[in-house]
Amino acid sequence: xxxxxxxxxxxxxxxxxxxxxxxxxxxxxxxxxxxxxxxxxxxxxxxxxxxxxxxxxxxxxxxxxxxxxxxxxxxxxxxxxxxxxxxxxxxxxxxxxxxxxxxxxxxxxxxxxxx
Amino acid sequence: xxxxxxxxxxxxxxxxxxxxxxxxxxxxxxxxxxxxxxxxxxxxxxxxxxxxxxxxxxxxxxxxxxxxxxxxxxxxxxxxxxxxxxxxxxxxxxxxxxxxxxxxxxxxxxxxxxxxxxxxxxxxxxxxxxxxxxxxxxxxxxxxxxxxxxxxxxxxxxxxxxxxxxxxxxxxxxxxxxxxxxxxxxxxxxxxxxxxxxxxxxxxxxxxxxxxxxxxxxxxxxxxxxxxxxxxxxxxxxxxxxxxxxxxxxxxxxxxxxxxxxxxxxxxxxxxxxxxxxxxxxxxxxxxxxxxxxxxxxxxxxxxxxxxxxxxxxxxxxxxxxxxxxxxxxxxxxxxxxxxxxxxxxxxxxxxxxxxxxxxxxxxxxxxxxxxxxxxxxxxxxxxxxxxxxxxxxxxxxxxxxxxxxxxxxxxxxxxxxxxxxxxxxxxxxxxxxxxxxxxxxxxxxxxxxxxxxxxxxxxxxxxxxxxxxxxxxxxxxxxxxxxxxxxxxxxxxxxxxxxxxxxxxxxxxxxxxxxxxxxxxxxxxxxxxxxxxxx
Numbered sequence: 001x002x003x004x005x006x007x008x009x010x011x012x013x014x015x016x017x018x019x020x021x022x023x024x025x026x027x028x029x030x031x032x033x034x035x036x037x038x039x040x041x042x043x044x045x046x047x048x049x050x051x052x053x054x055x056x057x058x059x060x061x062x063x064x065x066x067x068x069x070x071x072x073x074x075x076x077x078x079x080x081x082x083x084x085x086x087x088x089x090x091x092x093x094x095x096x097x098x099x100x101x102x103x104x105x106x107x108x109x110x111x112x113x114x115x
Numbered sequence: 116x117x118x119x120x121x122x123x124x125x126x127x128x129x130x131x132x133x134x135x136x137x138x139x140x141x142x143x144x145x146x147x148x149x150x151x152x153x154x155x156x157x158x159x160x161x162x163x164x165x166x167x168x169x170x171x172x173x174x175x176x177x178x179x180x181x182x183x184x185x186x187x188x189x190x191x192x193x194x195x196x197x198x199x200x201x202x203x204x205x206x207x208x209x210x211x212x213x214x215x216x217x218x219x220x221x222x223x224x225x226x227x228x229x230x231x232x233x234x235x236x237x238x239x240x241x242x243x244x245x246x247x248x249x250x251x252x253x254x255x256x257x258x259x260x261x262x263x264x265x266x267x268x269x270x271x272x273x274x275x276x277x278x279x280x281x282x283x284x285x286x287x288x289x290x291x292x293x294x295x296x297x298x299x300x301x302x303x304x305x306x307x308x309x310x311x312x313x314x315x316x317x318x319x320x321x322x323x324x325x326x327x328x329x330x331x332x333x334x335x336x337x338x339x340x341x342x343x344x345x346x347x348x349x350x351x352x353x354x355x356x357x358x359x360x361x362x363x364x365x366x367x368x369x370x371x372x373x374x375x376x377x378x379x380x381x382x383x384x385x386x387x388x389x390x391x392x393x394x395x396x397x398x399x400x401x402x403x404x405x406x407x408x409x410x411x412x413x414x415x416x417x418x419x420x421x422x423x424x425x426x427x428x429x430x431x432x433x434x435x436x437x438x439x440x441x442x443x444x445x446x447x448x449x450x451x452x453x454x455x456x457x458x459x460x461x462x463x464x465x466x467x468x469x470x471x472x473x474x475x476x477x478x479x480x481x482x483x484x485x486x487x488x489x490x491x492x493x494x495x496x497x498x499x500x501x502x503x504x505x506x507x508x509x510x511x512x513x514x515x516x517x518x519x520x521x522x523x524x525x526x527x528x529x530x531x532x533x534x535x536x537x538x539x540x541x542x543x544x545x546x547x548x549x550x551x552x553x554x555x556x557x558x559x560x561x562x563x564x565x566x567x568x569x570x571x572x573x574x575x576x577x578x579x580x581x582x583x584x585x586x587x588x589x590x591x592x593x594x595x596x597x598x599x600x601x602x603x604x605x606x607x608x609x610x611x612x613x614x615x616x617x618x619x620x621x622x623x624x625x626x627x628x629x630x631x632x633x634x635x636x637x638x639x640x641x642x643x644x645x646x647x648x649x650x651x
Contacts, residue, residue: 015147015168015192032216032240032264050167050191050216051237060239060264060288062312078259078283081331081354082307084235094328095282095306 016048029065034058036067073097075112086112129154137162140184145169153178161185167213168192180205187211191237194218200226200253208232215239215261222250229253239285240264246271256280263287263309270298278302285309287333294318294345300325311335311356318345327351335359335380347372353399356380364388368395376400391416398422406430417443424468427451434458434478441465452477453497460486468492475499475521482506489513499523499542511535522546523565532557543567544637555634564636569644572636 016033017026029035029048036052037044052058052067057077059066070076073090074083074097082095090097091107093114101107101114108115128134132145132154142163145154150169157164159181171193179185185206195217203209209230215237222238224247233254239261246267251257251274258280262271267289275281281302287309296319299305306328315337322345323329331354334343339360346352352373358380367390370376377399387410394403396419403420404427405411411431417423423444433455440461441447447466451473458478462485463469469490479501486507487493493514503525511517511534518537522530524545530553535541538558542565543549552571555561566572638644 050240051189051213060312062288078285078307079309079331082283084259084283094304 016050017046018048020046032060032065034065034067071097088112127158127160129156146189157182159184163187165189166193170194172196174198174202176201177204179203183207185209187213189213190217192216196220197223198228199223200228203228203230206230211235213237215241217241219243221245222247224249227251227253231256233257235259237261238265242266244268246274248273249277250274251277254278258282260284263289265289267291270294272298275299276301279304281305282328283307286313288312290314292316292338294322296321297324298322303327305329307331309333310337313337316340318343320345321348323348330354330375332356342366342369344369346370349373351375353377357384359383362386364390365393366390367392369393370397371395374398378402382406389415395419401425403427414440420444422446425449425451428455429473430454432456436461438462462486462488463490464488466490470516471495473497474501477501479503480505482510484509484512486510487514491515493517495519497521498525501525503527506531509533518560536560539563541565561634564634566636566638569638569640572638573640575634575636 016029018028018030020026024044024046026035026046026048033048033050034052036047036049036056038047054076055070056067057070057079059068068080070083071080073087075085075087077083078095083092083097086092086097090099091101091112091114093102093105105114127141128143131148132143134144135142140160140162141158143157143161144165146165147168150166150171152171152175153166161182162184164182164185164187167189171190172195174195183205186208188206188209188211191213195214196219198214198219200223210232212230212233212235219238219241220243222243227249230253233256236254236257236259243262243265244267246262255277257278260278260281263285264287267286268291270286270291272295279301282304283306291310291313292315294315303325305326308326308329308331311333315334316339326349328351329349330351332346332349332352334357336359339357339362342362342365343357344366346355350372353375355373355376355378362381362384363386365386365388369390370393374396376397379400382404386405386408389405389408389411391413394400394415394417398419398421400420401422402425403423404425406427407430409430409432411428411433414433414435414437421443424446426444426447426449429451433452434457436457438461441463442465445465446468448468449471450466450469453473453475456478457474458480460479460482463472464485467489470492471494475497479498480503482498482503484507487496487510491513494516496517496519499521500523503522504527506527508531510531514534515537517535519540520535520538521542523542526548527543527546528548529551530543530549532553535557537560539560539562541558541561544565544567546567549567552574555574558564564575
């Protein structure tokens with residue numbers, strides 16, 4: 001199970017914030033942290049994290065580190081074309097989440113992989 | 116939550132952590148709690164442990180030795196400088212280990228980590244300047260490895276030899292300057308390789324040997340001086356990026372070994388020369404952009420590159436286009452050829468999917484009836500800044516979807532209107548021999564029109580604001596009264612209440628519809644640009 005339960009404290013108490021406001025949370029992050037906009041009701045709260053939340057992947061660059069949404073069939077991914085864990089009903093093979101497996105491999109529901 | 120049901124037995128959830136049950140197992144979250152060491156009384160049934168964002172600078176001996184069922188361990192965002200093999204003893208089932216955003220300066224060499232089931236290892240955002248040869252000897256099942264944002268100056272070739280199952284790796288944001296031959300020989304399962312934001316200047320011509328499964332290669336933001344010919348061995352490559360480098364030429368048959376390529380990003384390179392056969396036989400390529408390659412004199416031979424949808428070839432030295440251009444590129448949607456020296460145009464008849472054509476800043480003289488014939492999907496056509504003197508009367512007749520036509524700065528004395536009924540934008544500025552005042556009836560959907568002379572805008576009612584004020588006011592007020600009378604007749608207002616929401620809404624609609632039909636025509640007439648043509 002990869003269920004992430006760590007609730008990131010909102011507002012200005014987060015460790016990764018560089019600038020922040022109580023209403024919008026982090027406005028900018030310390031170096032090497034990922035900035036992610038988390039939706040809470042109608043509001044968007046800026047959150048600075050060491051890894052992007054489930055369903056997102058991180059891209060580091062000299063200017064900033066961003067979180068981008070994985071493909072819809074992935075629970076987690078390495079980049080937009082490479083999944084590391086699939087959503088229920090899909091099975092992972094070489095970074096792709098598909099509803100069926102290549103010849104010679106069978107679907108494992110517990111691992112959500114072709115094995 | 117487990118906290119509420121603490122019994123006298125050793126607590127399952129060590130304070131101040133938060134825990135959640137997952138069947139008989141528990142998931143423990145100790146993130147952002149100001150901890151300086153790993154909690155000691157963790158339950159052997161722990162499968163998920165998050166220690167991220169604390170102040171842990173070292174892992175005390177045997178901290179995890181009972182956690183044989185732990186599947187995911189997060190210690191990112193702490194102050195760890197070194198983690199020995201002993202520190203992680205007992206984690207036989209660990210699948211995900213997150214160590215990013217620490218201060219790791221080196222990895223164990225003599226007694227490496229023994230994590231036989233590890234799949235994902237995050238070491239990004241640390242201070243690693245090298246990776247010892249034996250560092251990964253105990254993680255042979257690894258699939259995903261993050262080493263980006265460290266201080267590596269070389270590819271850790273020996274260490275990578277221990278990872279036959281690796282599928283995705285990033286070495287981005289390091290200080291690597293060279294990729295030696297056979298750097299990734301044992302990584303036959305690698306699908307994704309990110310090397311962007313390094314200082315790579317040179318590569319061995321056999322440096323990618325062994326990467327039989329590679330689909331994505333990212334070499335962006337480096338200092339490559341030559342085209343990476345080493346990609347020739349990557350037969351499964353689908354996405355290649357080498358933009359923001361220092362490459363001046365793309366050789367003949369550059370991608371002969373990469374028939375699966377779908378996207379190639381190479382902008383922001385000082386590319387001067389492109390081999391005529393460079394982009395042949397790429398049946399899955401859908402976008403090709405070449406800007407400023409001034410040494411390109413001939414249109415590239417795109418034989419076998421039949422799925423191209425977007426072709427941009429600007430600021431080169433093209434003077435002609437192949438007659439069979441559309442036979443080679445039947446799926447073309449966007450053709451951008453501005454800033455060349457093109458004189459004659461072929462017929463684009465077979466490019467039936469074309470939606471946008473950009474031919475501005477060329478040397479085109481004539482437009483024949485066949486040039487744009489049957490391009491029923493064409494929406495935007497830019498022929499500005501040419502030397503067009505003549506356009507065949509039927510040249511635009513079949514362009515039923517055309518909404519934008521730019522003929523700015525040409526030598527036109529007349530413009531055929533057949534087929535232009537759908538235009539919303541028409542630009543004719545700079546055609547000094549074009550005196551005709553086009554009737555608005557030709558362009559029922561027009562919104563923005565630019566004319567050579569101000570008087571040509573009068574047919575669009577632009578002269579009203581030029582008439583003497585008094586005459587203008589009385590005339591305008593009469594029309595308002597008529598409008599009010601007609602409105603009231605449609606919406607009888609009760610004697611006692613003057614406000615009627617429906618009427619309000621109806622009047623707003625009238626105001627809005629008045630705005631929508633007004634055509635913005637320039638240059639607008641004025642005292643020095645009279646409505647009557649000075650030339651009669």
